[in-house]
Amino acid sequence: MTKPVIVARGLTKHYGQLTAVKGIGFAIQPGECFGFLGPNGAGKTSTMRMIYGFSPVSAGELFVLGWDVQRDIRQIKHHLGVIPQEDNLDPDLKVLQNLLVYARYFDIPKNIARERAREALELLQLWERREAFIRELSGGMKRRLIFARALVNRPQMIIADEPTTGLDPQARHLVWQKLRQLQARGVTLVLTTHYMEEAAQLCDRLAIMDHGVILERGAPQALISKHVRPEVFELYLSNGAEEQLDRKLRGLPVQVEHLGDALYLYTQNGRLLRDELEGVTGIQRLVQRQATLEDVFLKLTGRALGES
Ligand SMILES: Nc1ncnc2c1ncn2[C@@H]1O[C@H](COP(=O)(O)OP(=O)(O)O)[C@@H](O)[C@H]1O
Numbered sequence: 001m002t003k004p005v006i007v008a009r010g011l012t013k014h015y016g017q018l019t020a021v022k023g024i025g026f027a028i029q030p031g032e033c034f035g036f037l038g039p040n041g042a043g044k045t046s047t048m049r050m051i052y053g054f055s056p057v058s059a060g061e062l063f064v065l066g067w068d069v070q071r072d073i074r075q076i077k078h079h080l081g082v083i084p085q086e087d088n089l090d091p092d093l094k095v096l097q098n099l100l101v102y103a104r105y106f107d108i109p110k111n112i113a114r115e116r117a118r119e120a121l122e123l124l125q126l127w128e129r130r131e132a133f134i135r136e137l138s139g140g141m142k143r144r145l146i147f148a149r150a151l152v153n154r155p156q157m158i159i160a161d162e163p164t165t166g167l168d169p170q171a172r173h174l175v176w177q178k179l180r181q182l183q184a185r186g187v188t189l190v191l192t193t194h195y196m197e198e199a200a201q202l203c204d205r206l207a208i209m210d211h212g213v214i215l216e217r218g219a220p221q222a223l224i225s226k227h228v229r230p231e232v233f234e235l236y237l238s239n240g241a242e243e244q245l246d247r248k249l250r251g252l253p254v255q256v257e258h259l260g261d262a263l264y265l266y267t268q269n270g271r272l273l274r275d276e277l278e279g280v281t282g283i284q285r286l287v288q289r290q291a292t293l294e295d296v297f298l299k300l301t302g303r304a305l306g307e308s
């Protein structure tokens, strides 16, 4: 194992009486894409803000690129590209100006800043809009501009808090593609998301967070294999049909979860279960699909990722 680029031990965040992050530990390796997946309120943003030095650590230890965030945040910031969850662009500046002003914080000489700003704006398909005012941009464009801004200091690591929330599918795929390109160049990615598809697509490893703790961690596919069987049947039953189904399933290697009025059956062998279900009356709707991280979350918490 190489030396991790982020190490947290007992990391804690209090806001008055509320403890948003409850003593979590993790280690992120150089060059990997590490994701924090969890519903709203899980503590993802609080964790990211401590990593990029926006919000003080309440307790525990946190080292980024070998430095202690509680002592050496200036050095750390130099090497980080941050995509915060909220829009913090300067509304009084135009698109290109936003990046140039940002570059000053890093003491990047003007001519180099211009070059890098151009490169970043081209990468995120915003160069044409360089003279637009921030207020003229759509939400998706602002999000992409924040991403472009995070590249101006050529960061070793990108901290992206919900990088694609609010984007349309096309823009989301653009962002995914750019994040992958950066990773291919050796940049470490740390991201948060409540989209299980995003987590599955981008992340080498994940920490699943809920209510301020890490419930599970691992590679997306490994988490799915560990917690649920690979094929899922989503059933909606009419009243009274569940008893009949229970009898049918008795003795079969099927894992059952309830979510609202849906019943999820997990199995190793979809064909076998499908045959068994043939004879059950009262199935109003049936969807057969592959298991996802959403199923892992349901297994761990009894809730859907979208609920808080
Ligand atoms: N600045 C703050 N002051 C008080 N409570 C906060 C603040 N920021 C977040 N919280 C609370 O901390 C918990 C975790 O929030 P957050 O870290 O934003 O989670 P997530 O990013 O996973 O949605 C929530 O209950 C939220 O309301």
Ligand SMILES: [Mg+2]
Pocket (backbone or CB within 6 Å): 044, 045, 046, 085, 161, 162
């Ligand atoms: Mg958040």
